[in-house]
Amino acid sequence: MSHIDNVSSPPAGFRILDLFAGPGGLDVAAEVLGHQVTGIEWDTGACATRRAAGMDTFKGDVREFRASFFPHAQVLTGGPPCQTFTVAGHGAGRRALDQVLQYIERLHTAVRPESRQSWEQIFRTWRKISEELRLRELEASEVKEEKRTVEELRAKRRKAMRNRLETLGKSPDGIKKFMKDLKDPQALEIFDEELGDLLKEFGDLNHRLNKLKDKLEELGDERTGLVLQPLWWVIERSRRPGSEPYEAIVLEQVQAVMPVWEKYAEVLVSLGYRTRTQLMHTEAFGVPQTRRRAVLMARLDQTGLPNGPGLDRLPTVPETHEHYHRVLSPARPAKGGRTDTLPLYTPEPWVSMEKALERARKISPSKVHKRPAFTVISNYGTGGVPEARGRRDHDAPSATITGKVSRNRVVHKGTDTDLSRFARFTHAEAGVLQTFPVAYPWSGNDVAQQVGNAVPPRLALHVLRQVLEPELSDDDARDRLKQAVADLEAWKPGNPVAFREQGDWEGHPLTGR
Template sequence: MSHIEKEDSPPAGFRILDLFAGPGGLDVAADVLGHQVTGIEWDAGACATRSMAGMDTFRGDVRKYRAAFFPHAEVLTGGPPCQTFTVAGHGAGRRALDDVIRYIERLHQAVRPENDHDWKHIFRTWRKISEELRLSALEAKEVKAEKREVDKLRGTTRKAVKSRLEQLGNSADEVTIFLKKLKAPQDLDVSDEEINGLLKQLGDLNDQLDKLKAKLEELGDERTGLVLQPLWWVIERSKRPGSKPYEAVVLEQVPAVMPVWREYAHVLASLGYRTKRQWMHTEAFGVPQTRRRAVLMARFDRTAQENGLHPGLLTGVRETHARYQPGARPSPSPNAGYADTLPVVPSKKDEEEIPKEPWVSMRKALEGAREISPKKVCDRPAFTVISNYGTGGDPEARGRRDHDVPSATITGKVSRNRVVEKDTGEDLDRFSHAEAGVLQTFPVAYPWTGNDISQQIGNAVPPRLALHVLRHVLGPELGRKEAKAGLDRAAADLEVWKPGVPVEIREHGEWKGHPLTGR
């Protein structure tokens, strides 16, 4: 059985539907807070982890599901994959972003109250957008197949050039030097007629490949359309006859997606939601890791919607910990911030202003987890983590973080990071899956399983961050001291959380007996 029980059980908190649910970062936070979560996830590895963690899950592509399938869901959450937006300064990323914003504007025009469009018109608008995205994906698939063939021909031609050079008596070094110049074969001048013919063929293939790459950039990545899915689910629940709007919506992604959340917020306001977009630095919420996320929060304002009023804005989530400053070290006092930065001064306008705590270091997080589970966390001396990534574009300039500061962003390549003794540089054990999960604020007992676990961990929502967001959007209004006490209790519960009985993953169409489907 799942931790979500049968339909007639009184729900603990809200019933949440989590799109693109991953291994369960938001789910475990919601579970600690007393909410019930059902996730939709297509990745087999993430589903395997969710199963072992007891997380209620439907497997499959979100696009194959609809909001109407889950009429009893009260809250919608998710982090749609947005890799195409993250190519900083690259034309393809900018075009993908512009395309999505144009699609959102088309949906916005369809749902604006002043346009008074009925459900059929709104649904037709979505169907047209979906069809455009489908046809674009099919064309991109054909172009990718053609590109693979061109790449294969280029490889064959390069081998022919190498073979001919060797026949002509060139040394291995001479052949290697010549092959390095094949990026611009049209600039090479050789006397051998056969090589000249191969160079011309290679130049033509390069030109063809450039055109195919440009076409792919124009068509975009099929995953780009996935970012529209949460918005459509909200629209469907708000406008489809017989449906009720979600009580709240929470979406998070990489910083590059903030322009998309801005357009989302305009549409959600038209549907009667109070919204807030916020940059969130994870270490400022007790996560032992520096990571920046773009978060969109929304809460349905029934009074404003019924009276035709603008729903207004939500307040932002207050930071509880100081932000990390490179070179800074936490001071001995738990509430004094940093020794080399200005102290936090309580606001005179708010007697409940609470000084921020220092950020949490890797060592502190791992030591806390080791007390809970000594077998899963190594007892290391003072250490330095050397990132798999280069900095400043130099692959040799690896990023470094010492044990007494937050980790750099945990990515899908976390298992490649070296861990060395700080004083000697001697290699130590690299982070295990449990330890990498702890740096994402997963419980040390989280049952990581399935394929590509490092990628699961790197892609996950940090549960500690999810605690803050869910508590802010779904929890009752509380004074700051009371709210902080509640968050502290939830964070402590999160650390010692343990999985229950593994659950069976549901497939598309297996609706019977599920509390969100009503079947």
């Protein structure tokens, strides 16, 4: 396991099972708080990082595991991949979201106390849902293969039309305009029979391709099923005879997933949990980055009393820092910029990229470059305009760190002139902007994607502290967080830990075998 210098004993240690664990953002936060974490992760690169970081890991698809395999896990956490919902309200994203909500409602109907369904009946509902999803995935796979074939044929027709235009002596500009106008074939003036035949074939392929795209949107993809996994694990532990419910649950994802978490919460209340969903702005928790995360928190209600109005709600996680407002100073948030969360104390200014990197450089000068005042130019466009790259200066929080972070340019402040050798953030620097320790041993393939997909550990500190240590007073909670942040920054990896695979249960503390 990893080691941490000067760690104080936590109020209580929990055994946590982290689904879709990634490179270990939540895990390292839990570790500095004194909890034991086991993650399940399928990505080879993320598993390589976890191994180097000393994170206990089972490598494989979450669907190959069951809650009953880990009877000693007390807390369930995770962030199922939900990219299909990021366009919710527009076509495929909206349909995928509605489909998941319908599946959750079917599970809710099965587990409601008034339904009086046995475990066998509840499991039958899940099996039917799983079979429906499996058939959809198989059909989607066939449609994708057909779509690839149509796209290849379409590309050949495009090439054939270009060649025919060249044979007919059309100018390069004329050919370019013709190819551009293929988006609206009705506007094209056809003057050659062979070209006309090619254009008709191209149009037919376009029509066929659009129908296949519509079919894929209707079918969804495997992530539709993955987002249901944490809920089923909670249901299995709550309703399966001989099992004990998880004491707490923490799930997080992009903002578009909030309707899923809200629907989850309804089911969890029926299972005896107090819950809270919260949209969290990361910079309001000391992360040097603006990023919004939808978080679901739940704690088993052990009072034995029925949940009345408001009694099924956990308190929100208190913010500790100001929200970032581009046109104002850190100390002067715009009116109405606060959320419904209450601070533990007077909020501090948000943390800038410069400040975070300076702190990390003091710990590890070799891993963080010393730069003059800089501006980061995002790889992404803004406002739907690809050419309008987002810009953030060094004295502001970073824009959202994504899997494209390695493509962001670092330039002299207020210019487009690259900072010579330091024109890109290193893996360590990108990790620091996600609040990973500067010593975090990023490994394996596509590290930028690992960093971008990870839970910011500092955000995880706040959520885990709130859900797992509700007995602390405000003063104790503030001191606990202060120490945890210092421990997180100073964290260093210990000995690597080889990952396990499904079936390798012997001697594992969560399996009891």
